[in-house]
Amino acid sequence: MAGLAETGISEVYSWLSSISNGLNLERLAPEFERRGFRSKHSLKYLNENDLAVIINSSDKLLLAER
DSSP states (O other): OTTBOTTSOBHHHHHHHHHOTTSOGGGGHHHHHHTTOOSHHHHTTOOHHHHHHHHHOHHHHHHHHO
């Protein structure tokens, strides 16, 4: 299955966990995956500004946490 590591954890979850720095960003993995980011390959198209909007927007965080 695309985007799943051997451990059963998605590549997006692993990537968010690696950049989380204690912020628990991996909880946003389902929202990223719903938006079409399912593999490390698809994540390479995100830039720093995209991440700032997704992560810092309280509306998006609330939506992601639902």
